[in-house]
Amino acid sequence: MNIAIASGKGGTGKTTLSTSLATFLSQTYEPVLVDLDVEEPNTGLLVRGDEVHAQDMFKLVPEWTGNCSLCGQCRDICNFNAVIQTGSSITILSDLCHSCHACSELCRESALPMVQERIGVLKRFRSAQLHRVESILDVGQDQATPLIAQTKDYVSEHFDDHFIKIYDCPPGTACAVVEAVKGADYVILVTEPTPFGLYDLKLAVELIRKMGLEFGVVVNRSGIGNDDVLKYCRDNWIPILAKIPNDRRIAEYHSEGTLISDGLQFLEGHLGAIENYLDLSVVAGAG
Amino acid sequence: MRIAFSSEGDSWDSMVDPRFGRARYLLLLDEATNELTAYDNSANCAEAHGAGPKTAQSILDKNPQVLITGNGPGRNADTVLSAGGIQVYVGAGRMTIKEAYEAYKQDTLTKNG
Amino acid sequence: MREIVIISGKGGTGKTSVMASFSYLGGKDLVLADCDVDAADLHMLMQPRIETTADYFGGLKARIDSDHCKNCGLCKDVCRFDSISVKEGIHGVDAMVCEGCGYCQRVCPAEAISMHPEHVGDVYISQSRVGSSMVHARLNAGADNSGKLVSQVKSEAKRIAMELDRKMVLIDGSPGIGCPVISSLTGADYVVLVTEPTQAGLHDLERIYELIKSFNIPCGCIVNKFDINIKITRRIKAFMHTKGIEFIAKIPYDEGFTEAMTEGLTILEYDQNGISTILRNSWERIKVLTQG
Numbered sequence: 001m002n003i004a005i006a007s008g009k010g011g012t013g014k015t016t017l018s019t020s021l022a023t024f025l026s027q028t029y030e031p032v033l034v035d036l037d038v039e040e041p042n043t044g045l046l047v048r049g050d051e052v053h054a055q056d057m058f059k060l061v062p063e064w065t066g067n068c069s070l071c072g073q074c075r076d077i078c079n080f081n082a083v084i085q086t087g088s089s090i091t092i093l094s095d096l097c098h099s100c101h102a103c104s105e106l107c108r109e110s111a112l113p114m115v116q117e118r119i120g121v122l123k124r125f126r127s128a129q130l131h132r133v134e135s136i137l138d139v140g141q142d143q144a145t146p147l148i149a150q151t152k153d154y155v156s157e158h159f160d161d162h163f164i165k166i167y168d169c170p171p172g173t174a175c176a177v178v179e180a181v182k183g184a185d186y187v188i189l190v191t192e193p194t195p196f197g198l199y200d201l202k203l204a205v206e207l208i209r210k211m212g213l214e215f216g217v218v219v220n221r222s223g224i225g226n227d228d229v230l231k232y233c234r235d236n237w238i239p240i241l242a243k244i245p246n247d248r249r250i251a252e253y254h255s256e257g258t259l260i261s262d263g264l265q266f267l268e269g270h271l272g273a274i275e276n277y278l279d280l281s282v283v284a285g286a287g
Numbered sequence: 288m289r290i291a292f293s294s295e296g297d298s299w300d301s302m303v304d305p306r307f308g309r310a311r312y313l314l315l316l317d318e319a320t321n322e323l324t325a326y327d328n329s330a331n332c333a334e335a336h337g338a339g340p341k342t343a344q345s346i347l348d349k350n351p352q353v354l355i356t357g358n359g360p361g362r363n364a365d366t367v368l369s370a371g372g373i374q375v376y377v378g379a380g381r382m383t384i385k386e387a388y389e390a391y392k393q394d395t396l397t398k399n400g
Numbered sequence: 401m402r403e404i405v406i407i408s409g410k411g412g413t414g415k416t417s418v419m420a421s422f423s424y425l426g427g428k429d430l431v432l433a434d435c436d437v438d439a440a441d442l443h444m445l446m447q448p449r450i451e452t453t454a455d456y457f458g459g460l461k462a463r464i465d466s467d468h469c470k471n472c473g474l475c476k477d478v479c480r481f482d483s484i485s486v487k488e489g490i491h492g493v494d495a496m497v498c499e500g501c502g503y504c505q506r507v508c509p510a511e512a513i514s515m516h517p518e519h520v521g522d523v524y525i526s527q528s529r530v531g532s533s534m535v536h537a538r539l540n541a542g543a544d545n546s547g548k549l550v551s552q553v554k555s556e557a558k559r560i561a562m563e564l565d566r567k568m569v570l571i572d573g574s575p576g577i578g579c580p581v582i583s584s585l586t587g588a589d590y591v592v593l594v595t596e597p598t599q600a601g602l603h604d605l606e607r608i609y610e611l612i613k614s615f616n617i618p619c620g621c622i623v624n625k626f627d628i629n630i631k632i633t634r635r636i637k638a639f640m641h642t643k644g645i646e647f648i649a650k651i652p653y654d655e656g657f658t659e660a661m662t663e664g665l666t667i668l669e670y671d672q673n674g675i676s677t678i679l680r681n682s683w684e685r686i687k688v689l690t691q692g
Contacts, residue, residue: 009439011412081337086370093363096337100501172438174544196441207541225662255598255629305587309551335459
């Protein structure tokens with residue numbers, strides 16, 4: 001079971017929900033929490049664990065051999081401006097490269113073989129009944145999408161379908177999010193009952209519907225704002241999995257990174273409701 | 288000496304464009320002849336990604352030794368310009384081309400890097 | 401004319417609420433530019449009346465002309481993004497997955513593939529309800545913000561400021577540290593950082609500061625919700641002190657921000673309490689800091 005937790009805008013409590021849901025479920029099952037917000041992976045601030053594995057992550061980029069007639073075809077081919085001719089040499093701007101292989105494979109002099117370049121690091125942690133996988137994009141790397149895709153590949157290779165996997169996705173509705181939620185069995189959209197929250201929720205719903213995925217909404221900081229989010233969900237047949245009440249103490253726990261140890265009792269009932277809604281006991285075959 | 292400028296217009300009285308990659312015009316001054324040539328950079332402005340290095344490539348193709356601009360090129364454009372051996376001067380964002388050239392001759396612009 | 405950018409590394413710090421308050425205080429002397437296109441929320445507080453709409457085209461997408469396609473499959477072989485699929489014997493491109501590299505176009509023996517910039521959103525020029533001109537944009541779901549879009553929004557705003565002889569362009573900047581935020585920052589005279597005292601907030605502040613420093617732009621900082629964690633607020637202040645960042649103001653946690661937003665108002669119009677005073681003082685301070 002793959003559950004993606006996403007939100008239209010940042011700061012709605014997406015990471016708070018994914019970490020507390022994973023911790024809650026670890027009382028019964030052996031879930032895997034996967035941090036796909038590779039530019040700002042913050043689940044580690046809220047869930048501790050022992051590091052059991054680390055590996056460098058790579059993408060393929062061309063490397064100039066220094067041996068060619070400088071015909072200029074490669075720089076003309078690259079639609080991402082990642083190949084530049086500087087006087088009598090070829091400069092590769094690897095952070096702009098999308099690894100399409102066109103310059104490399106079309107070069108008649110084989111002067112641009114593809115080589116591995118590190119883009120980040122993947123780490124795996126273990127605490128009691130909870131697994132956590134996170135990837136961090138190196139500073140200076142621009143593209144989150146390949147790292148997200150590879151992190152998901154790693155998770156599917158190492159944890160079979162019996163595991164409940166919770167993916168903390170990047171915020172927004174851009175292509176990194178498309179990559180993160182792709183293939184999810186269920187998407188939980190976290191929102192706030194405010195006009196900003198509603199506007200961004202609508203964009204997220206548009207995206208998830210376009211991708212044809214099943215989804216529901218968790219309303220965070222319930223009690224603030226107005227009822228427009230609830231009304232929108234009702235009018236559009238979108239299930240509301242839980243309404244987590246507004247509580248300043250949650251913000252305070254979150255700021256220190258101590259939510260899980262001290263704050264779980266606030267959320268237990270709501271997390272149980274999500275568990276029941278998704279019928280996780282059937283999926284995981286455990287009890 | 289051949290000097291390139293990022294510019295908002297096509298003449299000596301135009302303002303230096305503080306942006307590098309998405310500068311509206313590139314101007315090239317040939318000090319030997321005192322001739323100023325303007326190149327429309329709007330095609331590079333329209334690049335979704337990598338406008339900086341693309342503009343740097345356009346500058347290299349014109350073969351100057353010096354570039355005068357405003358905020359300064361981003362990391363990628365900087366890589367390209369230094370690989371091409373161009374000396375970059377920044378901080379001319381509120382000057383006209385004429386003023387920026389004078390400031391360059393008086394050596395009051397900031398050398399980048 | 402001065403260009404001031406308001407940014408915050410992470411979401412949810414109250415950047416847009418602060419931006420809206422300054423927009424209200426500056427009134428018609430300002431031109432507003434919303435470059436936070438991923439979460440373009442300013443319009444909900446400024447209720448702009450749209451006057452002109454322009455198309456925004458993003459990156460390239462491949463298109464296969466089925467009349468000329470011989471279905472040889474070469475395009476599918478070279479595509480590294482699995483964006484070409486065959487349905488009922490006909491090759492087609494999935495635009496959502498296509499990255500626009502153009503490899504398929506270059507190898508197609510029938511020359512049946514062409515590349516087209518995709519229409520992914522709109523750029524609007526509007527009148528805000530507080531009398532200022534406002535430039536903003538909307539992106540389709542799944543489309544990426546880019547330096548190009550930010551640059552388009554900003555140059556429209558600057559053009560209007562020149563034409564109407566306005567003193568200041570106030571920019572709601574993009575999040576993160578990538579290409580859009582670099583475009584938000586270039587040409588700016590002053591940066592206002594809005595942050596919150598959380599581990600994540602501090603971490604993002606440090607990252608964004610490196611970027612601002614590389615552009616030599618002076619900056620100041622507003623700490624929102626400072627009292628949810630006094631310890632981290634102190635660390636933020638210490639960080640600003642060592643880096644020479646002006647400490648503009650700290651704002652207490654207040655649900656009035658949300659209540660005002662729900663009414664479509666800025667906090668200044670909703671509540672005349674201490675927060676209004678803090679924001680008024682901040683705005684006066686910013687005006688002084690950016691004069692000259």
